[in-house]
Amino acid sequence: MSATLYLLSTLGGYVLTSALLLKCPGLLHRPKRQRFRCRHISHRGGAGENLENTMAAFHHAVNIGTDMLELDCHLTKDEQVVVSHDENLKRSTGVDVNISDLKYSELPPYLCKLDVTFQKECHCEGKDNRIPLLKEVFEAFPQTPVNIDIKVNNNVLIKKVSELVSQYKREHLTVWGNVNYEVVSKCLKENADIPIIFCLQRVLLLLGLFYTGLLPFIPFKEEFLEIPMPSIILKLKEPQKMTRSQKFIIWxxxxxxxxxxxxxxxxxxxxxxxxxxxxxxxxxxxxxxxGATGVMTDYPTKLKEFLHNYPA
Incomplete structure (x- = not known):
């Protein structure tokens, strides 16, 4: 009987302590110093209003007041860091070739009309169809935070991006990473002054800690949690073509x-x-x-209008 009481009192103490620290984490952890805080984030520069990952998209988003530009990086054959979501350019340019197989001067232009990935049956048209260099973005927007998705596990790419961030003195205005654990680990090792995101493996760990009550006790090196809203998948697929198990998993x-x-x-x-x-x-x-601190959108104008009426 005493063993049962001891077990129950210990479990009760753990639950109460975990609940207290979940609500008041400052009792155990010093809050991370935030170098910038963003509510309005333009995904690929705003892929629903301009061709994705182009200078036209980035200029438009910044001009309407976005807090952050989100973009994707790859490395060309001549080791230039370019802004593109796909390694293979078939979807975006119509040419079935990999960025890593071409010099920057050989890259084909984007198609003049591209589908908006996260908006079903929508596309965007634009005249600026040149694949830009990352350094062009840094030069054009020296005060704008940039969220960089390192799309491939490439040591040279990570090193080159780090060098560009340091060259333009943007450690305080940049966050980088990927869903891949190894990529994020390499980013942190290459330049610990640039904030990193939670990779997929660490997101799953985060959830496990949250539901077991251990989260308040564990320190983290990441400064950004960037996750999808799973329910949007229902919007992108044909509901009648989805099985019950698929719908259940999304739910x-x-x-x-x-x-x-x-x-x-x-x-x-x-x-x-x-x-x-x-x-x-x-x-x-x-x-x-x-309680999200920021939202990524393909439609920066629409999000700006929403935030105008939504209390901070």
Whole structure:
């Protein structure tokens, strides 16, 4: 009987302590120093209003007041860091070739019309169809935070991006990473002064810690949690073509991931929470109501209008 009481009292103490520290993480952790704070993030520069990852898209987003540009990087054959989502250019240029197989001067232009990946049956047209260099973005927007997705596990790419960030003195205005654990680890090792995101493996760990009550006790080196809103998948696919099990998995992932208590805890620890890629007002509202600090969108004008009416 005494052993049972001891076990129950220990478990009760753990639960109470975990709940207290979940609400008040400052009792155990010093909040991370935030060098910038973003609510409005333009995905690929705003792929629904200009051709993705082009200078025209970046200029448009900055001109309307975006807080951050999100973009993707690859390395050419002559080791130039270019801004492109895909390694293979078939989707975006119509030419079935890899960026790494061409010199920068040989890269084909983007098609004049591209589908908007996260908005079903929508496309965007534009005249600026040149694949830009990362250094052009840094030169054009010296005061704008940039979120860099390192698209491939390439040591030279990571080193080159780090050198560019250092050259333009942008460690305080840049965040980088990838869903891949090894890529993020290499980024941190290459330049610890540039903030990193949680990779997929670490997101799963984060959830495990949250649901077991261990989260408040564990320190993190990451400064940004960037996650999708799983429910948007239902919008992108034909509902009648999805099986019950697929719908259940999406519902479960959404239920487990979209947790206000989790987001509030991370925010109190100085870790920013960005939700992607949201393109409708009801999605924006849900994300911010849940405590997200920022939203990535393909439609920067639409998000700006929403934020104008949404209290900070």
């Amino acid at each position: 479960l992932a959404d239920t487990l991931l979209m947790r206000k208590a989790l987001f509030d805890h991370l925010t109190a620890r100085g870790i920013q929470v960005y939700i992607w890629v949201l393109n409708e007002e009801q999605e924006y509202k849900r994300a911010f109501d849940l």
